[in-house]
Amino acid sequence: MMRLATDSSLKDNAFLNLVAASQPFWGKSAAISVSFLLVAASLLGSATVVSNCPRILYQLALDKHISSVFSVVSRRGVFVPALTLTLVLCLIYLIWGDVARIVAIGNVGWFVSFMLLHLGLWLRRDRPEVLFPRISLAILLLEVVVLVVGGLAWGWLNLLIGLLFPIGVMGIDAVIRRVNFPPFHANWWMRRYKSRPVVFIKDSVVLQVSILIFLLCSAVGVGWLFGVKFNKVATAGGENLFVVLLMTVAFVGVAIACWTSLPQVVAIAEAREAAEHLFTVAQDGILVVNDQGIIQQANPATESFFGIKPSELQGNHLNKWLPALVYYPEEWTKRSEQTLLHNGKNKILEISISDRPHQDFQEYVVILHDITQRKQAEQILRYSEAQLRQEAKQLASQLVQSEKMSSLGQLVAGVAHEINNPVNFIYGNINYANQYIQDLLGLLQLYQQNYPNPVTEIQEETEAIDLDFLMADLPNLLASMKVGAERITEIVLSLRNFSRLDEAEMKAVNIHEGIDSTLLILEHRLKPKSNYLPIEVIKEYGDLPLVECYAGQLNQVFMNLLANAIDALEEGLGNGEWGVGEKVLPAPQIRIYTKLTSENQVVIRIADNGTGIPEKVQEHLFEPFFTTKPVGKGTGLGLSISYQIITQKHRGTLQCISAPGQGTEFVIVIPLNQQAI
Template identity: 45%
Template structure:
């Protein structure tokens, strides 16, 4: 075999023929030779099957070495083209959200044959593709042009690609076709062998799995990018009131994440007339800022729909039933598809957040609509906050005499912002914890459901081995050697212990799930009788990563009656106070938790052995945005939110008791009767 031969072909070598036995008579020799020849054929077939399996395994390892879909597809095409010595290998996959069209996304060509990478091929009217997608086996054609029922368009495609012979198969994953993998011979007509068809089918199965994994990875990455974008916008809203910066960030990041041609924010002024005020556009598409983006076709009927929260995805402006005025307007903007969400401030329709696709029609996905809607809501918050800030600034300039009133407005603004952050923080944390608990519960349920069967199977196998050992005390050498190498006796003794360990782990997972659910309490928005000790323990579980550094926790719990409260909010108070105590105590500090009650109230005390809170700032520690931490390490909202929850939300008291150098103690007192 030459040095340039692909390494895969070396797997298909043939063994040396087996020599016949030397017998004493001619008839016996002939008979024995026939037997030997038959055994050689069987051995050769088995060897070929093993070699084919090894080859498929090696191909599988290579195409699964990456989660990048294009690398997976191109690698599979290159390997097949080299192994089977064909002219071209193509992989067509179904487009997201569209099952009637295939797109060529993977290809490998030898020599200078034409390429079809990126081409979209309709399944409707294509008899060849329809047959492939209706059968589980590969289809090999020596003369592709003679396949019955080929349309004129298919003939033209085959001629342009110089296809003479083909071997192709549909790629199936969980009962659905997610693509087609095909081989082309362009320089001659070719008879396809059974092992070549079998190889293509095996590789097609593996590629189908790899495509699904790559799509899952791509979706996961998109989800991470979406969440990162939402965090970026939310953080900007929290950290700045510069509306231009926020809006420009939104359109820029949305255009990049959606990979679309233009994203704009359209603002209404009077009588539903308006224009594009913010934009991010890719070359070579024109800018539509200002007068260029004025829409004279927008009516009050449209406004009422968007004011009601309408989200509109137009995949093709020529097929969406738009009136001629709107079609002409969108054509002037070079738009072929767009996605529109309203920007609502209360019940007021301030404007629209719009994504434009200019190069071609586009099928918008549900996740794209959800993302744009969430960002539209964030933009509304930013605009509302900027408007409030502008009003405050204008009032301050107009009349210095209104200083007290302006101070109250600013306080209200900060309070509104703190409430928004509190709501987001509680909701995000609760949803995250509930989501983790749900996923853990699913896994634990699966393990629990299968452990009894595993125990039964294990008992049956151990009993079978015991019976076998009794019936055959002297097993053959091969079995005895296997028993010795695999330590079968140890396995029989240890396997029940292994199952018991799995059950203990599953029990621990169940306890963890219960703890997480108790912390989240998403289903308990109203007041309910709650065991406060459960909330403290749940908070400590959430903070386990910080407790492992060597922090000592001393608990002195009294028998407490249940307290009627909003459990999720009170848990958030405990989490904030414990977090602050850990910050003050340091990685080797000590935190003491006391609980007690009298006839009127229940008190939870959390004390650290840190540096304490200076007396001159103790009166300010519950003010919004006041913090003693370094810049970037604290928002000044934790104690403010905790104070609001305990005092205003539950009619209780939150006290700070501290002396410099003697640590700090925070007491949460909740009433047992007469709660507001």
């Protein structure tokens, strides 16, 4: 268009040449139109340069064609180093001020860039991503012709400067690579962006208002300068300056709008990105439902709750999976616990609901938190607490029972000791008394032989005391006294064997002695009672060596088992199952069987032919405080303590074998040698 201007006096003035060239087309409005087009093109060109050039430098840096400093991006996505270089080049153009040459050089530079693009496509034509390389080559050749013809038309100097411009950019890049200046290196920018920025002005609103006032004052100042210019120029050129003023003020207005709204837009975008990021990465399920309870959105975590993709949840009512929720969300409790059936298992979810009002509609945000493990832990904790309380109660009762047994053992030992001394005195002197009496009887017989006719007084006394009977019965009396003393000695020995106060630690003992001592203590319960048969005890002892055990505790087990067997038989006797004269059932009996297995295990069986134990009772037989006896007769601790003594103290087993009407048998199995375990 500038070549269409025929007036040689216009020289290289772009505005006047364009006006002269457009005069035949636009007439009187040519000046205003050209002014508008030049200002608009300048402003849009500046915006294009600011928008595109930093991105081009950024991509070149990523491809490692230029310094890596141009690949640095701020937190807000600004290419600061690339934008800085673009600003420096624009300032160089502004200071130069030769519009004609700037246009020529700029167009040549852009044209060369496209030529290099097509050249690169041709050189890398073997790659699969390059399409139609021959077309790129043809375009490149056409561009070479256009560049040569157009460049010569603009002037060879402008063409040369335009060709040297990309080389100048490469030279700037070489300087940046070699100069040891911190801002020329990417690490300096990265450390700057990673560190927390120092906020000098905490109130950003004040800063924005201040800059807004500055821009407005600048716009007014420019308007004032143009007003002064209007007064100095002819009336014919005033409308042109008005167009420039109008476009400048419009550009300033756009800048003001961008400055005031861009931070809010960026902040809103960052808040949205942060919310979407939390919505995506949150491990809790997050649902957005409308006022009808229909699911509108669901984050990826909901798939682990419901077992289906989030997109499949949309459009369904939430109570389809959580039936305890009512239809309308406004009636939902803000925080509740719901049960979800998933893969055949129940999950306990904590539901938190918050409303999110909008101008036109109402939404609700539902947060699902899986508390199944927490509930299970609470249940386990409650169970453990109850179990600990039960164990504490059991331990206290066992302690009381142990104290009772200890006191009983001390009492038995004390009584046995106190009885043993006089019994030994009596038993030790019976033999001497018997010998003395035999001597006296022998002497009396000699008197009778030598003095067959005593005096009348002696004969009367002899008849009164029945001397013949006395002489015949006195040896029998002494013999019965000796048997009674021996019986007392056996009882005392049994009491001492049962108490075993001197055997609190584990040692090898004779198991049979402990059983016999226990039977001796319970002998009064085995004897017949009025209208009832006696309880028969059958011993089937095997050949057992000495067994390592806690003798006192093991005797306590024998006492508990034998006492329970006697109780069961007495219950049968009380019910008339073994009445006198009954021949249907055998006599009540307790059978005790012992043997040593090939695995060095001692087996002790204590069986009775009583009424037996039902299966439901057997399930709770060894539980603490479980008893079927009347109140005041049983504590429910005998079998529990016996079970612990056998299983924990002696590392053995205690088993009950019983059926209603077939009697009961308790089987004790303990190792022969505890030290070998």
